[in-house]
Amino acid sequence: DVKVTQSSRYLVKRTGEKVFLECVQDMDHENMFWYRQDPGLGLRLIYFSYDVKMKEKGDIPEGYSVSREKKERFSLILESASTNQTSMYLCASSLYGQGTGELFFGEGSRLTVL
Amino acid sequence: LAKTTQPISMDSYEGQEVNITCSHNNIATNDYITWYQQFPSQGPRFIIQGYKTKVTNEVASLFIPADRKSSTLSLPRVSLSDTAVYYCLVGDYTGGFKTIFGAGTRLFVKA
Numbered sequence: 001d002v003k004v005t006q007s008s009r010y011l012v013k014r015t016g017e018k019v020f021l022e023c024v025q026d027m028d029h030e031n032m033f034w035y036r037q038d039p040g041l042g043l044r045l046i047y048f049s050y051d052v053k054m055k056e057k058g059d060i061p062e063g064y065s066v067s068r069e070k071k072e073r074f075s076l077i078l079e080s081a082s083t084n085q086t087s088m089y090l091c092a093s094s095l096y097g098q099g100t101g102e103l104f105f106g107e108g109s110r111l112t113v114l
Numbered sequence: 115l116a117k118t119t120q121p122i123s124m125d126s127y128e129g130q131e132v133n134i135t136c137s138h139n140n141i142a143t144n145d146y147i148t149w150y151q152q153f154p155s156q157g158p159r160f161i162i163q164g165y166k167t168k169v170t171n172e173v174a175s176l177f178i179p180a181d182r183k184s185s186t187l188s189l190p191r192v193s194l195s196d197t198a199v200y201y202c203l204v205g206d207y208t209g210g211f212k213t214i215f216g217a218g219t220r221l222f223v224k225a
Contacts, residue, residue, distance in 0.1 A: 035215075
């Protein structure tokens with residue numbers, strides 16, 4: 001069964017802390033994505049990667065960075081967390097791009113920044 | 115950018131057919147239409163995808179008119195476990211990665 005695993009389901013951090021959210025997929029997919037989900041706003045794309053060491057900005061990249069050193073792993077980094085980054089973060093992977101084929105999502109990481 | 119518009123919420127009863135419509139007036143020639151389902155505290159799950167006319171799988175049907183400016187997800191004989199948020203997504207092979215899921219449609223199925 002295909003699987004996307006996010007390292008932490010729940011995190012609580014303080015303003016200014018550096019935060020790492022890890023995502024691993026076991027499907028050998030080329031494409032990986034990071035979204036954030038907020039009430040009433042649906043899912044918004046932060047960054048995506050279509051190959052190792054490659055990354056592209058999504059709709060809301062400000063305040064975030066990403067790293068993809070290995071095909072199966074895609075990390076989201078908050079260099080200096082702020083309260084407006086409190087959200088649910090979802091990682092996904094796909095064989096094709098976001099707009100076609102199937103996106104496989106992880107369970108999500110709920111981050112609270114105090 | 116292909117933006118989508120869906121109803122915020124819908125109510126239904128067990129055993130009924132539910133149709134959720136998504137508007138995507140500026141859909142591009144290469145765009146596909148994909149629907150996802152999301153339960154609380156879980157990531158979205160793929161339901162169905164289509165390009166034109168009708169697509170059917172074991173859980174749903176997708177109806178796309180000739181102009182492709184809208185699409186309708188049809189869930190036959192819903193049950194309580196179909197209570198979820200349903201998202202419509204429009205995008206293409208070449209990227210267009212900056213599409214937005216939108217707020218989705220919250221479906222409540224009552225007994």
